Amino acid sequence: MEIIIILVVTYFTGSIIEKKHLKRLKKRERAILQVPLLNHGYQGDENIVANVVLVKGSSVIAVDYFKSFIASLRNIFGGQVSTFESVIDRARREAILRMRESAVGADEIVKVRIQTSQVGKRQVEVLAYGTAIYKNK
Amino acid sequence: MAYIPTEFDETVNVTNNNPLAEFFKLIVGLVAVLTIAYLILGVIVDYAADYIDPELEGKIFPENIAKKMFAIGDVSPKLLEKQKKLQKMVDDIPREAWPKGYETLTVMIIPSGDVGNKPIADKDKDLNAFALPGGYIFVTESLVDQLKSENAITFVLGHEFGHFVNRDHLRGLGRGLIAMVLYAVLFSDGSAINVTSPITTLLQTSFSRTQESKADIWGLKALVATYGHAGGANDFFNIVKYLDEESVLTSFITTHPMTDNRINDMNTLIKENNYPIKKTLNKDW
Numbered sequence: 001m002e003i004i005i006i007l008v009v010t011y012f013t014g015s016i017i018e019k020k021h022l023k024r025l026k027k028r029e030r031a032i033l034q035v036p037l038l039n040h041g042y043q044g045d046e047n048i049v050a051n052v053v054l055v056k057g058s059s060v061i062a063v064d065y066f067k068s069f070i071a072s073l074r075n076i077f078g079g080q081v082s083t084f085e086s087v088i089d090r091a092r093r094e095a096i097l098r099m100r101e102s103a104v105g106a107d108e109i110v111k112v113r114i115q116t117s118q119v120g121k122r123q124v125e126v127l128a129y130g131t132a133i134y135k136n137k
Numbered sequence: 138m139a140y141i142p143t144e145f146d147e148t149v150n151v152t153n154n155n156p157l158a159e160f161f162k163l164i165v166g167l168v169a170v171l172t173i174a175y176l177i178l179g180v181i182v183d184y185a186a187d188y189i190d191p192e193l194e195g196k197i198f199p200e201n202i203a204k205k206m207f208a209i210g211d212v213s214p215k216l217l218e219k220q221k222k223l224q225k226m227v228d229d230i231p232r233e234a235w236p237k238g239y240e241t242l243t244v245m246i247i248p249s250g251d252v253g254n255k256p257i258a259d260k261d262k263d264l265n266a267f268a269l270p271g272g273y274i275f276v277t278e279s280l281v282d283q284l285k286s287e288n289a290i291t292f293v294l295g296h297e298f299g300h301f302v303n304r305d306h307l308r309g310l311g312r313g314l315i316a317m318v319l320y321a322v323l324f325s326d327g328s329a330i331n332v333t334s335p336i337t338t339l340l341q342t343s344f345s346r347t348q349e350s351k352a353d354i355w356g357l358k359a360l361v362a363t364y365g366h367a368g369g370a371n372d373f374f375n376i377v378k379y380l381d382e383e384s385v386l387t388s389f390i391t392t393h394p395m396t397d398n399r400i401n402d403m404n405t406l407i408k409e410n411n412y413p414i415k416k417t418l419n420k421d422w
Contacts, residue, residue: 069160
């Protein structure tokens with residue numbers, strides 16, 4: 001049956017793509033550690049703030065056929081859909097990373113929020129947005 | 138308060154398991170669930186079949202629906218003639234040998250693939266007859282042509298009557314439908330559900346050996362009731378033996394009891410009931 005062939009192929013391609021993406025994420029996260037991300041509003045001195053910018057990062061990730069097949073089986077039996085967990089986590093990390101990368105030179109990013117939505121069949125978009133604070137040097 | 142940039146574990150939100158192991162676990166579970174469902178429903182269908190009487194059956198399979206389900210297509214006028222003669226033979230069987238509760242039983246011929254005068258060895262070997270819901274009897278053209286006596290044909294028709302009496306035609310249908318429903322449930326994400334049409338599902342259901350043996354008994358009853366003697370009872374089996382390369386091995390696998398067994402059982406019955414055996418009437422069509 002063709003389904004079995006597609007499942008086998010997408011299992012391998014999916015896991016290769018995922019491993020590569022995870023490696024890239026780790027590398028970029030290491031490089032961007034300098035700027036703190038805060039979930040609450042700015043609590044410092046307003047006088048030393050030079051600039052305030054809305055920054056956002058978004059990423060759209062599609063789920064491969066093998067992962068979604070397992071997910072559809074989960075629809076029958078219930079339980080944690082571990083295959084989707086990895087996909088959404090990667091999308092989330094990517095979105096946050098892009099948000100930070102778009103705020104190069106900022107001192108902090110405050111009021112960070114994360115939003116997830118489905119944009120296509122088996123495609124997830126994660127949007128991370130916040131306010132970048134640039135202080136007087 | 139100083140901010141100290143730290144790298145921390147990002148894998149907390151991901152379940153650390155092997156997707157392949159999960160896949161096989163789920164698939165095995167699914168197959169087990171479907172198998173159990175099929176078996177249980179099969180038992181229920183068997184039980185229910187005994188309670189669907191011909192009147193209820195007529196309501197479930199009214200003539201227009203049954204005709205649509207079983208429509209074979211255009212039949213040649215020659216075939217139509219044969220069909221009419223077959224129908225008369227069905228109607229000529231005395232009412233005491235009819236399955237109770239059926240007002241009419243309609244017989245239809247399934248045309249065979251090849252045409253013209255070919256030696257017996259080349260002719261389509263598909264000698265078969267089916268009992269279908271709604272009181273329909275389907276007979277292959279090869280069977281009609283190969284049986285040379287009217288008595289033999291009456292026996293076959295009576296055999297199908299026996300299936301109606303034992304409600305066998307409903308059991309096979311129920312299981313076939315369950316298989317179709319389970320298939321649709323499994324592949325409901327877009328795959329074509331109409332892999333098998335109703336008629337092929339029905340025609341592929343074969344009756345079990347006990348069901349066939351029981352139907353044979355009724356066939357003999359119909360034969361004796363129509364002609365007053367049991368001549369021609371084994372004609373069908375003898376033709377099957379002649380045409381079939383039936384080996385011991387294949388008979389073990391198929392659901393039909395070995396033809397020899399059926400012949401022996403038939404002879405035993407004839408002897409037990411002291412049925413006379415006289416000459417059979419030749420069919421000229």
